[in-house]
Amino acid sequence: MPQANTGVNDFAFKLANVNGTGSASANGLLMQAIFRMGIPVSGKNLFPSNIQGLPTWYEIRVNKDGRTSRALDYDLIVAMNAQTYARDIKEVRTGGYLLFDSTWPLDRALRRPDVTFLGVPFAQLCVEHFRESRERILMKNIAYAGSLIALLDIEWSVVEALLQETFGKKKALLESNHKALKLGYDFAKQNFECPLPFRLQRMDANGDKILIDGNTATALGALYAGCTVAAWYPITPATSVMESFKSLCERYRKDPQTGKNNFAILQAEDELAAIGMVIGAGWAGARAFTSTAGPGVSLMNEFLGLAYYAEIPAVLVDVQRVGPSTGMPTRTQQADLLSCAYASHGDTKHILLFPAHPAECFEFSVKSFDLAEKFQTPVILLSDLDIGMNDWVVPRLTWNDDYRPDRGRVLSPEQLEKLAAFHRYSDEDEHFVTPRTLPGFSPKGAYLTRGSGHNRLGGYTELPEEYQAVVDRLAQKHRAAAPFIPPAVIESRRSTRGKGKGRTPFSLVTLGGCDAAVREALDLLSEMGVPGDYMRIRGFPFGAEVETFLNAHDVNYIVEQNRDHQLKSLIALETNVPKEKLRSMLFYGGFPLSAGQVVEGLLSALGKSEGEAARGLGGMPEALSGAEG
């Protein structure tokens, strides 16, 4: 029998279920229990675009060092879906375990000598102990959670507390969940050696961190930024942004005296209308936003161009999913970059923000409203399904009560009074922003907002010089926003002493949710003797540091989740970095990235096998050949 993983707080397991059988609560319970034991953990929901019946997986990675990218190496798989047995069994690593429902015999041919098979008759146990058929299905999941408590050494008291919190007042539910947990637990205790060689042990690595998904954090940002109007149309994976925003508003935005809402959330008839409403509200002076995914962004294009040209603040949250077209709605990608950067016809450019995890979703969500008003333009927050819908361990979100919204240049009636005349598109500040007025406040500030050619005075024009003056200022304004975009995160794994000192042959550059995997990959590469530098770009327009960093490296591998190297293209288009310095490393199958994939990608780009690297690559080759994008 090959050696099993004996790591404490360092392993990964995967739960294979059937969609719609209620496994989400069992999986969430496990994830949260591990989190509460103070152990760094991450969970990835790999679910189908289907309500019931298709296979669905949930992966949990436990890592004492705080590694949270997706693990592809499973020490344990809980196989509850007979349809996917063959595939699941194949994925267990040598020396690993398979926990399965032994109510039905497992095909002999599927067994592997290098894997330990642990059979628990979950279905049978539930049939014996529960009466209703729906309950029998649901409780099977809780029962496997029970077995895992025994096998992985999860603390009972933690699970107990979680059940109390979830079902507190629903006594019957609490009891049946308890019963199911015990069934699985007792069976495992009596029949297997518990715990497994790899297991959990309480630690204190989570401090006062929280477990939260990106969509909830984004919604919190909108709430704290003082957004009052939201318009949306349902779409996976963005729907929960608005659902969270709504429930937060119900809780925090009711006028205590009247019980009336200090907000308006409008479920629009489509995305065209949703962004139109946001623009109308922004024009009237409210902080407004919409949330959507790729197909919605496609529909919003015309309006985004209007807001850009007429200079109206608007915030758009794009929780990216796999395209093109309807694509794979429940899979993740970073493929809306270019379509968002230049959304709409004509010369149009937008401000983009790329959060990497829920804490940044919160921070950048607030920031989008400030940037949108400061620069009087649409701001697009580019999240994705992995960030948005999975739970992440992140630092506790905090708030500075001194924060006041940056409303940008809005003239008050008093300021208007002092002006000889008001002209919407004249008198720009150092950021090329011109003052605006809001309807309803002063007779003096009235003007006609138009998406047709206008001059500095706001009047219609078809004169080349007048038209160009305005669009040139818009280009300058976009560039002027760069210093206000969160700067790139830059790190070095390179020694500052010895042989490698001063040489910077390669870097890994990425954005958004690839962060964890790429950083972990760089650590692994460092250990192999292939140290590289790191940069995570956090928004567009790019800050000066982006270009400086890229120029300082012979080769920059740009890791992104799309087929057409969109970040690389945007860099090539919008900076003066020589193209030879930019190489692509692309992953776009729809699943979150793992560090192993990046390591493999880099080694093959360098033309080295992992073995060679391990034997020591020493100094870096002068010329790095490899992946071309």
Add this chain to the structure above:
Amino acid sequence: MPSIAKPSAAPSGSQTNDLGLTVRDYEGAMSTLCAGCGHDSITAALIRALWELSIQPHRIAKMSGIGCSSKTPTYFASGAHGFNSVHGRMPAVATGAAAANRGLYYIGISGDGDSLSIGLGQMSHAIRRNVRMLYVIENNGVYGLTKGQFSASADVGSKLKKGEENRMAPIDPAFLGLSIGATFVARSFSGDKQQLVPILKAALKHRGLALVDVISPCVTFNDHEGSTKSYLYTRKHERPVAQADLVPPAEEILAPIGAKGVTTIAMHDGSLVRFSALPEGYDPGDRAKVLPYLQEQQAQGLIPTGLLYLDESVPDMHEMNNTTDTPLIQVPFESLCPGSGALEELMEGFR
């Protein structure tokens, strides 16, 4: 869109309204539409209605899409903010603006192309939402700005200038509005200012979306024999149905409620709309009867006009959403942001 400033001298002896403003104060830039375009007559009626109601120009938000008709906001109430948005999407923009600031008079101006083709969805949903606004469709049966193609309101058999005949059934905004729950439906004719001005006044006072379909001949592309939206055809076939008068809140009501042929409906601000219905038994408050009546008239090629239907009982968008009475843009940030304490508490839920 091109606009030409008007000479600034006010005509002498102009009457002033309650705000001390003259009709001139409600005008806009010089129209650049074709001389004789029906849209300009509607502008004139609007100017009159706004002046008569003594609405402060800067409390008006003029919203439009794209088309000759959608240029209209330039030509009235130059003291008001205007928003000339994109083709067919005025309703969404108006909805968002109204959501943000419920304290203004929203006037949406659209065309039959703008509202009945590309914008049909948005118009329908603004009606369903009962957004408080005056929604004017300047209906000429063609696309004016793109030079004369059929629009969705062209009648079967009506002809383009070059003789091409329309075969598809028209979308009638009044029918549409009635069937999806519009709370104010009127039709008028740009050439009938007598009728149009009181309709617009009532519409501006309506609690909800007031849909006003105005037949507005396009003199350049659709004012010829064979067109059912021509000036002559409309003149000949117009059938006034319910003559409406707006009685301001303070005024004594002269016609007793229930008097023969007179119906009175109270508006939100206390003013009254007094109908003198022409056809026997026409009740502008009874949707079930209004629809068949209109259909029967249409079958005879007639164009019933007037304030056809009015219902003040349906909640508007803000009431449906339980939005606070204070315009949202005036709610102070301090009562919008829950603060650090609340966030700390919230964070416990994520532990």
